[in-house]
Amino acid sequence: xxxxxxxxxxxxxxxxxxxxxxxxxxxxxxxxxxxxxxxxxxxxxxxxxxxxxxxxxxxxxxxxxxxxxxxxxxxxxxxxxxxxxxxxxxxxxxxxxxxxxxxxxxxxxxxxxxxxxxxxxxxxxxxxxxxxxxxxxxxxxxxxxxxxxxxxxxxxxxxxxxxxxxxxxxxxxxxxxxxxxxxxxxxxxxxxxxxxxxxxxxxxxxxxxxxxxxxxxxxxxxxxxxxxxxxxxxxxxxxxxxxxxxxxxxxxxxxxxxxxxxxxxxxxxxxxxxxxxxxxxxxxxxxxxxxxxxxxxxxxxxxxxxxxxxxxxxxxxxxxxxxxxxxxxxxxxxxxxxxxxxxxxxxxxxxxxxxxxxxxxxxxxxxxxxxxxxxxxxxxxxxxxxxxxxxxxxxxxxxxxxxxxxxxxxxxxxxxxxxxxxxxxxxxxxx
Numbered sequence: 377x378x379x380x381x382x383x384x385x386x387x388x389x390x391x392x393x394x395x396x397x398x399x400x401x402x403x404x405x406x407x408x409x410x411x412x413x414x415x416x417x418x419x420x421x422x423x424x425x426x427x428x429x430x431x432x433x434x435x436x437x438x439x440x441x442x443x444x445x446x447x448x449x450x451x452x453x454x455x456x457x458x459x460x461x462x463x464x465x466x467x468x469x470x471x472x473x474x475x476x477x478x479x480x481x482x483x484x485x486x487x488x489x490x491x492x493x494x495x496x497x498x499x500x501x502x503x504x505x506x507x508x509x510x511x512x513x514x515x516x517x518x519x520x521x522x523x524x525x526x527x528x529x530x531x532x533x534x535x536x537x538x539x540x541x542x543x544x545x546x547x548x549x550x551x552x553x554x555x556x557x558x559x560x561x562x563x564x565x566x567x568x569x570x571x572x573x574x575x576x577x578x579x580x581x582x583x584x585x586x587x588x589x590x591x592x593x594x595x596x597x598x599x600x601x602x603x604x605x606x607x608x609x610x611x612x613x614x615x616x617x618x619x620x621x622x623x624x625x626x627x628x629x630x631x632x633x634x635x636x637x638x639x640x641x642x643x644x645x646x647x648x649x650x651x652x653x654x655x656x657x658x659x660x661x662x663x664x665x666x667x668x669x670x671x672x673x674x675x676x677x678x679x680x681x682x683x684x685x686x687x688x689x690x691x692x693x694x695x696x697x698x699x700x701x702x703x704x705x706x707x708x709x710x711x712x713x714x715x716x717x718x719x720x721x722x723x724x725x726x727x728x729x730x731x732x733x734x735x736x737x738x739x740x741x742x743x744x745x746x747x748x749x750x751x752x753x754x755x756x757x758x759x760x761x762x763x764x765x766x767x768x769x770x771x772x773x774x775x776x777x778x779x780x781x782x783x784x785x786x787x788x789x790x791x792x793x794x795x796x797x798x799x800x801x802x803x804x805x806x807x
Contacts, residue, residue, distance in 0.1 A: 381676040385410040399715050400658070404428075404665035410672050424668045431667025432660060435620055436542060436549065440535050441656040442623030447489035448648050448655075449630040452640055455601045456498035459484045462598035467568075469585040472575020474510055476568050478503045478517070479524040483564045486528015488604050490535050492750055492758045496525035500765035510581050514768050516574060519776035522762035523784065524567050526747035529713070530560030530740065533608050533626065536713050538619065539663070540739040543670075543721035547735045549619040550612050551807035555740045555798040559791045563744065566783035574776070600636070604629055613805055659714055666718030673722065683727045693731040697792050700724050701745055708749020712757060716746050733795075736807075740798040744791050748784050751777060 388409045392402035404424075411420035450456070460481045467476035478499060486495040500521040507517040529536050532553035541547045574580075586594065607629060608622045617625065634640040640648075673679060686696055704724075707716050721742065728738050750758040753770060763770050791797050 381410050381413045381672075382678060382681070384413050385672070385676070385678075393710070399712060400661045400665050403662070403669050403715060403719070407665065407669040407672050410676065414675070423671070427668045427671045428664040431664050434542060435618075436538060437660070437663065439533075439538050439549075439620040439623040440659055441652065442620070442627050443490045443533055443535050443538075444655050444659070445649070445652040446623065446626040446630045447491040447494050448652050449627065449634055449640065450485070450489045450601075451491075451494045451498050452634065452644060452648060455488065455630075455633065455637070456481070456485050457502060458594075458598045458601055458637075459488075460499065460502050461594045462602075465586045465591045465594050469582065470572070471582050472572045472580050473582055474503065474507045474512060475517070475520045475571035475575055475580070478507070478520050479527075479564050479568050479571065482521065482524040483527045483531060483560065484602070486525060487531035487533075487560070488528075488601065490528065490533050492525045492529050492747070493761050495528055496521055496758050496762045497765055499525065500762055504766045512580055513578070513776070514766060515772045516776045518762050518766035518768050518773050519780060520567065520571050521766070522751050522758055522773065523777065523780045524564060525758050525762065526750050527560045527564045527567075529747050529750075530556040530563065530743055532556055533619070533622065534743070535659070536717060536743055536746075537739065539659075539714055540717050540721060540742065542663070543666075543718050544725055544735050544739060547739055548807055551736045551802040552739055553609060553612065553619070554802045554805060554807060555736050556743065557801055558797050559740050559744050559787070562790065562797065563747075563784060563787045566787045567780055570779050570783045574779070600633055604633075662712075662715050663718060666715055669719060670722050679723045679726055682723050683730075686727055687730075693728075693733070694793070696727065696731070697733075697741075700728070701741075701788065701792060704742065704745045705748060708746045709752045710755055711749070712755065713743075713746045713750065716749075717742060734799060736802060737795045737798045741788070741792050744784075744788050748781065748788070751781070 385406055389402055389406035392405055393399065408420065408424055411424060415423070460477060463477040463480035463484065467473055467480055470476055481499045481503065482495045485499055486492060489495060503521060504517055508514055534553070534556060537552040537556060538549055541549045541552060604626060608626050611617050611625070612619055612622050686699060689699065690696060704720065707720065725735060725738060729735065750756050753759065759770060763773055
């Protein structure tokens, strides 16, 4: 192991981030600079380029642009409003009901769209006004929307779980999708408990009970949107189609549904497609540069070095997992989820598998952990989107977010140390 290479990698990466270079370029440049320490320039550039190309040569990765497109179509197609109305029927009459509606609507929309940013934008724009009209504090409303928008990253279909499957060397996407259900639902329930406690303490109004006939109408309108989960996940589990094929079916279904709801016209499609292309390009550039970085980290024996260092600190799996979780929580504060998964999965996965942790369990733990970082400064993308939609200042939202962070951390510890939470459903279906 050459310590010079490791120092060049770490220092150049954080220096580039510090001066404002985008994450993908920071990863690629730091990887190249590290290669140049040990390898001549021509083979270094050639190897990195070939590794980037091979990292994108994956049928599984085709699922990402399709799921991104499906999410953008849903975001514009009137699906969010119908899911909000459905959530109102289920939890609206409870104390703090509108906060519960926000959480449940985010869970449903996030699960269908697979995007925390889309959920925070779509649900926040609808529920923010209603909660303000009902007398809820704007900062509290924004905090509930921001935190609950991340639950859809655990509940399938989820692009980040597909990215983890790639980074882990082939963990089953079907098993990962099934494993994410309970952790995602538990996180949503934990946020609801905090929201309910705050609503009770501040005496926020209780929502009105929806008449039975109107409830049936709302449910009937929401069924087509909810049925997408049945088609996508049911088809994957039954072996009818792969995750990539399911993503293409999701696009077609979302498009048909949006035209039926008359929320999208043909003239809207170019803008939706362009937005999807931009998002996909960012994700795939990150995948490509992180693949090259993973190669040089392996060449410099960085995963083995980190593993040796952690095992020197302790041989107790409980302590090791706690240290990994704390490190990932810090990483999540400064790095977006996709590059964090691509960079740190090859480092930490070999460590946890040494003491028998299932790769599926570890993947779900990573996603639940890094979801917290999306809600924290300085680079939490969902935090910025949620505050922008609610038109509130970030520093004012942080106070109501603190008890929610505590609840999310408790769920993270439960997911970490009780494998059955993640693995029970996959085992039921034979994965």
